[in-house]
Amino acid sequence: MPDGGTLPLVRLSALKRHFDVSPPWLVRALEGKPRQIVQAVDGIDIEIAKGETFSLVGESGCGKSTVARLVVGLYPPTAGKIEFDGNDMSQSRGRAEMAALRRRMQMIFQDPFASLNPRWRVFDIVAEPIRAFGLAKDAADLEQRVGDLLRQVRLTPADGRKFPHEFSGGQRQRISIARALASQPEFLVCDEPTSALDVSVQAQILNLMMDLQRRFGLTYLFISHNLAVVFHISTRVGVMYLGRLVEVAPTDTLFRRPKHPYTRMLLDTIPDLDMTGRQRAPVAGEVPSPIDPPTGCAFHPRCPFANERCSRERPKPVESEGGTVACHAIEEGRLPVEERSYAVRG
Amino acid sequence: MNAPAAPLLQVRNLRVEFPTRRGTLLAVDDVSFDIAPGEVLGVVGESGAGKSLTGNAIIGLLEPPGRIAAGQVLLEGERIDNLPYERMRRIRGAKIGAIFQDPLTSLNPLYTVGRQIVETIQTHLPLSAQAARERALDLLKQVGIPAAEQRIDHYPHQFSGGMRQRVVIALALCAGPRLIVADEPTTALDVSIQAQIIALLKRLCREHGTAVMLVTHDMGVIAETADRVAVMYAGRIAEIGPVRDVIKSAAHPYTRGLMGSIPSMGVRSARLVQIDGAMPRLTEIPRGCAFNARCTEAGERCFRERPELMAAGATRAACWRHDTGGVGAVRTKEAAHA
Numbered sequence: 101m102p103d104g105g106t107l108p109l110v111r112l113s114a115l116k117r118h119f120d121v122s123p124p125w126l127v128r129a130l131e132g133k134p135r136q137i138v139q140a141v142d143g144i145d146i147e148i149a150k151g152e153t154f155s156l157v158g159e160s161g162c163g164k165s166t167v168a169r170l171v172v173g174l175y176p177p178t179a180g181k182i183e184f185d186g187n188d189m190s191q192s193r194g195r196a197e198m199a200a201l202r203r204r205m206q207m208i209f210q211d212p213f214a215s216l217n218p219r220w221r222v223f224d225i226v227a228e229p230i231r232a233f234g235l236a237k238d239a240a241d242l243e244q245r246v247g248d249l250l251r252q253v254r255l256t257p258a259d260g261r262k263f264p265h266e267f268s269g270g271q272r273q274r275i276s277i278a279r280a281l282a283s284q285p286e287f288l289v290c291d292e293p294t295s296a297l298d299v300s301v302q303a304q305i306l307n308l309m310m311d312l313q314r315r316f317g318l319t320y321l322f323i324s325h326n327l328a329v330v331f332h333i334s335t336r337v338g339v340m341y342l343g344r345l346v347e348v349a350p351t352d353t354l355f356r357r358p359k360h361p362y363t364r365m366l367l368d369t370i371p372d373l374d375m376t377g378r379q380r381a382p383v384a385g386e387v388p389s390p391i392d393p394p395t396g397c398a399f400h401p402r403c404p405f406a407n408e409r410c411s412r413e414r415p416k417p418v419e420s421e422g423g424t425v426a427c428h429a430i431e432e433g434r435l436p437v438e439e440r441s442y443a444v445r446g
Numbered sequence: 447m448n449a450p451a452a453p454l455l456q457v458r459n460l461r462v463e464f465p466t467r468r469g470t471l472l473a474v475d476d477v478s479f480d481i482a483p484g485e486v487l488g489v490v491g492e493s494g495a496g497k498s499l500t501g502n503a504i505i506g507l508l509e510p511p512g513r514i515a516a517g518q519v520l521l522e523g524e525r526i527d528n529l530p531y532e533r534m535r536r537i538r539g540a541k542i543g544a545i546f547q548d549p550l551t552s553l554n555p556l557y558t559v560g561r562q563i564v565e566t567i568q569t570h571l572p573l574s575a576q577a578a579r580e581r582a583l584d585l586l587k588q589v590g591i592p593a594a595e596q597r598i599d600h601y602p603h604q605f606s607g608g609m610r611q612r613v614v615i616a617l618a619l620c621a622g623p624r625l626i627v628a629d630e631p632t633t634a635l636d637v638s639i640q641a642q643i644i645a646l647l648k649r650l651c652r653e654h655g656t657a658v659m660l661v662t663h664d665m666g667v668i669a670e671t672a673d674r675v676a677v678m679y680a681g682r683i684a685e686i687g688p689v690r691d692v693i694k695s696a697a698h699p700y701t702r703g704l705m706g707s708i709p710s711m712g713v714r715s716a717r718l719v720q721i722d723g724a725m726p727r728l729t730e731i732p733r734g735c736a737f738n739a740r741c742t743e744a745g746e747r748c749f750r751e752r753p754e755l756m757a758a759g760a761t762r763a764a765c766w767r768h769d770t771g772g773v774g775a776v777r778t779k780e781a782a783h784a
Binding site: 159160268269270271298299300301303304306310326327328329331332351355365366368369370371373386387 | 493636641663667703704706708710715724
């Protein structure tokens with residue numbers, strides 16, 4: 101869709117991923133139970149522009165990590181299309197051509213204790229993508245590159261001789277970032293990169309990620325459940341609920357004028373550290389099972405504004421203030437926009 | 447023990463040690479604090495600061511080889527840190543309730559939640575099976591389990607994470623304890639469920655007059671729940687005081703850095719405040735103040751002498767800046783490395 105503007109770096113169209121979690125065939129036959137399908141991602145459209153940070157937020161089980169894994173190709177999609185820089189990723193192409201595309205996207209995982217091989221030295225961990233893509237001319241070049249990468253994440257080249265267990269959680273996440281940067285990617289998928297870390301270390305890692313983005317012009321897809329973190333680092337935010345996108349908006353708009361009732365509810369749960377006495381409004385109910393999602397709008401059983409139409413008809417995303425909202429109440433004008441006092445740009 | 451404001455729990459110079467092959471590790475070092483009846487004390491710190499160990503030492507559930515090496519724990523004026531296992535077991539549950547992070551591992555998967563609650567009630571209270579079941583049902587209703595009459599006969603796996611944590615809270619409340627030690631009760635839960643559980647904990651403690659020691663790394667939870675807060679760093683209390691003062695006008699540089707590094711919703715900036723470095727390992731705690739290497743305000747005295755808690759405005763902080771002697775000559779990072 102070359103509409104004169106710049107092409108998005110990543111485009112997901114009607115992306116779906118279903119998981120079959122049925123019991124074995126024999127059990128099903130004996131007990132007369134149907135197949136059970138988890139609709140982890142149920143048709144989402146996202147465009148991520150070059151150089152921006154697009155964040156996906158939502159509660160556990162909403163499918164945000166599945167989206168991350170779909171984008172980098174760790175899961176094949178059930179339906180829909182993933183385009184990276186105009187290339188349809190599902191098209192079969194030669195090994196070399198695929199590697200050339202793969203090199204340009206990397207992933208940072210949540211748990212820095214599980215995502216580094218404990219038997220490898222840090223040098224080899226960081227060198228692996230360089231070797232795999234044949235980016236280094238010779239051994240000296242490799243050493244130079246790994247040293248530079250470790251310095252970029254505020255470690256020292258001498259740390260390359262150590263093993264992962266000799267590092268703290270924050271330092272390990274730096275190693276993960278160095279490894280992700282090793283193939284000189286343009287696009288990084290970060291799946292909760294700081295949620296296993298302490299707050300003071302979280303700030304270090306987020307600052308580092310923002311520095312690196314400015315320096316190398318990186319594009320981020322950032323997955324998080326922490327709205328305060330998302331507020332600080334994102335250009336645009338997508339809110340997911342039960343495998344669907346309920347709202348996408350530029351960060352300031354989303355936090356200042358949230359539209360979807362679920363977004364409003366999520367914002368209400370941010371702890372109040374300024375001690376203004378604002379009570380966190382506890383929301384009734386829990387996220388329903390994605391095996392058997394509610395009909396219509398998936399949020400309607402918890403939504404204070406739901407009516408009969410919401411329980412029957414699935415809302416379509418509609419344009420709204422530079423983003424989209426999928427909500428009947430907003431579409432019909434039943435739900436007035438409310439201004440939030442916080443979230444002013446400093 | 448005569449004044450009504452006498453503390454419910456007193457912790458005096460508590461030390462927790464781990465003997466290892468390479469020498470003894472001091473995980474909790476000289477920690478003292480009180481909890482008044484009905485008070486919520488938050489204990490906050492990064493992982494490895496010793497906050498959970500302090501909680502476990504109080505309820506007598508330190509994992510061997512960890513042990514209390516010195517100090518005392520007094521509940522209603524009586525020592526409970528040196529009791530034989532069986533006597534401590536009776537206090538735990540009856541007078542002190544415990545809530546842990548992971549609600550699934552706190553419950554026995556093989557028994558219905560009703561049976562587990564009834565068993566706990568009958569261990570501590572002289573009630574008939576019928577009366578115990580009624581009490582269990584009442585507790586489940588109090589913690590907000592919908593359709594409690596049916597849910598009481600369900601197994602833990604049939605509950606969601608938030609509902610399981612409600613059951614664990616009901617278990618902790620079984621015998622009407624005076625104190626609940628809650629170790630990261632909301633960490634495993636989603637934000638919307640977190641708010642529900644915190645509101646529940648607050649309401650129940652107000653209704654029953656139960657004191658809570660709330661161990662968490664989440665300053666947001668503390669800000670909403672606690673009356674006072676103790677900030678732990680490398681096994682010691684760095685600062686303790688009323689929650690508003692610690693959050694708004696912290697006296698210890700570590701507390702200030704910790705508060706600053708929490709992404710706030712007020713102002714969006716290009717950089718977050720960060721504390722450089724990481725908490726020292728237990729084997730590498732420096733001389734003087736344990737925070738000295740990361741502190742931007744450290745002086746020569748901070749590398750030499752270890753500060754004790756001292757009055758610092760509205761709070762008490764372990765920092766030489768609040769001593770009349772001051773921190774001594776300021777040692778910059780360059781000088782320290784030279």
